[in-house]
Amino acid sequence: MRYRLDLAYDGTQFTGWQVQPGGARTVQAVVEDALGKLLRRPIHLTGSGRTDTGVHAHQQPTHFETEQPIADLDQLIYRLARLLPPDVKPTALLPVAPDWHARFSATERTYHYHVYQRPDPFRRFFAAFVGQPLDVDAMNAAAALLLGEHDFTTFSKTGGNTAHYRCRVREAQWVADAEAATLRFAISANRFLRGQVRLLVGTLLDVGRGRLKVAGFGAALAAQERARSSGAAPAQGLTLWRVAYQHAALAEEGFAPRIP
Amino acid sequence: MRYRLDLAYDGTQFTGWQVQPGGARTVQAVVEDALGKLLRRPIHLTGSGRTDTGVHAHQQPTHFETEQPIADLDQLIYRLARLLPPDVKPTALLPVAPDWHARFSATERTYHYHVYQRPDPFRRFFAAFVGQPLDVDAMNAAAALLLGEHDFTTFSKTGGNTAHYRCRVREAQWVADAEAATLRFAISANRFLRGQVRLLVGTLLDVGRGRLKVAGFGAALAAQERARSSGAAPAQGLTLWRVAYQHAALAEEGFAPRIP
Numbered sequence: 001m002r003y004r005l006d007l008a009y010d011g012t013q014f015t016g017w018q019v020q021p022g023g024a025r026t027v028q029a030v031v032e033d034a035l036g037k038l039l040r041r042p043i044h045l046t047g048s049g050r051t052d053t054g055v056h057a058h059q060q061p062t063h064f065e066t067e068q069p070i071a072d073l074d075q076l077i078y079r080l081a082r083l084l085p086p087d088v089k090p091t092a093l094l095p096v097a098p099d100w101h102a103r104f105s106a107t108e109r110t111y112h113y114h115v116y117q118r119p120d121p122f123r124r125f126f127a128a129f130v131g132q133p134l135d136v137d138a139m140n141a142a143a144a145l146l147l148g149e150h151d152f153t154t155f156s157k158t159g160g161n162t163a164h165y166r167c168r169v170r171e172a173q174w175v176a177d178a179e180a181a182t183l184r185f186a187i188s189a190n191r192f193l194r195g196q197v198r199l200l201v202g203t204l205l206d207v208g209r210g211r212l213k214v215a216g217f218g219a220a221l222a223a224q225e226r227a228r229s230s231g232a233a234p235a236q237g238l239t240l241w242r243v244a245y246q247h248a249a250l251a252e253e254g255f256a257p258r259i260p
Numbered sequence: 261m262r263y264r265l266d267l268a269y270d271g272t273q274f275t276g277w278q279v280q281p282g283g284a285r286t287v288q289a290v291v292e293d294a295l296g297k298l299l300r301r302p303i304h305l306t307g308s309g310r311t312d313t314g315v316h317a318h319q320q321p322t323h324f325e326t327e328q329p330i331a332d333l334d335q336l337i338y339r340l341a342r343l344l345p346p347d348v349k350p351t352a353l354l355p356v357a358p359d360w361h362a363r364f365s366a367t368e369r370t371y372h373y374h375v376y377q378r379p380d381p382f383r384r385f386f387a388a389f390v391g392q393p394l395d396v397d398a399m400n401a402a403a404a405l406l407l408g409e410h411d412f413t414t415f416s417k418t419g420g421n422t423a424h425y426r427c428r429v430r431e432a433q434w435v436a437d438a439e440a441a442t443l444r445f446a447i448s449a450n451r452f453l454r455g456q457v458r459l460l461v462g463t464l465l466d467v468g469r470g471r472l473k474v475a476g477f478g479a480a481l482a483a484q485e486r487a488r489s490s491g492a493a494p495a496q497g498l499t500l501w502r503v504a505y506q507h508a509a510l511a512e513e514g515f516a517p518r519i520p
Contacts, residue, residue, distance in 0.1 A: 008380065008381055008382070009381050010381040010382060010384075056382075081379040086381060086384045087381045087384075088381055089379035089380060089381050090379070118351075119341040119344075119349035119350070120268065120349060121268055121269050121270040121346060121347045121348055121349050122268070122270055122316075122318075122386070124270075124346045124347075126382070
């Protein structure tokens, strides 16, 4: 039987999502360990994608297999929520079709990046501090150039194992909350390259600071050259927000599990 | 010259507000040290009141004295924001009258207490987890009994150094956000006793769980006996939200300092 398990985590104290040699504290390792204890056999979790060290997830869908059906899903998610450490929690658990795949069945991923502009002890773990004034209109004019399908080589990390660099972006927008002195960038696309969102945000922030013009941003994108990005924005501002699937009804069904 | 300095802090890694013998990491000690470095002389900070270990502050007003007027307040708050560690930041700095006192001039204090009911890795440092369903109507019926002036001996800690236990409560209300599965208790009063809010919240949560009836809560308040409270709710859910003063115009003036 195949099950979908959605996770939320504070990435501050995780070395990213993926299991690593040497036993680093990763989300995958911690959750596989807890599920294995509860189900009394080794469990392999497949995530919708990796998140880097320090990156958070509001919704990281995963799947795993069991030989026997799980008798009581409500009880399992309750016990899993209790067994897991405070910085990672399950948010949904439901049976899925044998061909449902957390990564390959996904049709769209959405990331949020949070910036705060006034020193604030309550935002430091989940947002990046930018002290300089930012021209949000210019940042949005540049972000609009990302819409549609483009080659994102400029905003990719070396060493990524990918056949091509094309991504189809449906949404890319900054929303400012002037009173709170915060900004949120939301970007949705069919796929993301390694490091892409943080490289985009780092470069869009340079547009906001006036270091790079909107046309220069567009030229950097078109150039397909890594040297044209401004470098990655800090990890703690980034959250994997949502992953969409074709089987929407199925995916929603499990979203208010009774935990605990 | 006397100056008012407002602070915000994440109390998680502080041993409360007040300087302690032995050099514990307290908010007062950390800020006095930073201010002393910038002003090149020992500075004594007077807070509006103490907060316990693990308790947060959205607005903790303080005052301090200097022999000479500070030439550039914008520059000082900017430098202070940079020098202080990430978990405590200044939010306002302004000159006040020589008789303005962070503690004695205060006319009202407001605390917020946050509860979350669904396991959530993003709320754990600033809210207390309560897994059981809560009867918010009953909690509000009990909270309404606190309005007006009462003796709060039942909800005080031993060892408090106070001439009397009477407090005048203007606001005491729970607001639930069903979608987020969170609750916020807001309480405003002319003064608070040591441990009072956490003892009130602990007992109101027992009303919510059905362990104590609303009438029983009223009887506990009237009894003026410490043994009638249910014990303190956890520190991390509590935030000193706001302190009000008579000189409202003066207080507001400094609220959007240019930092940095």
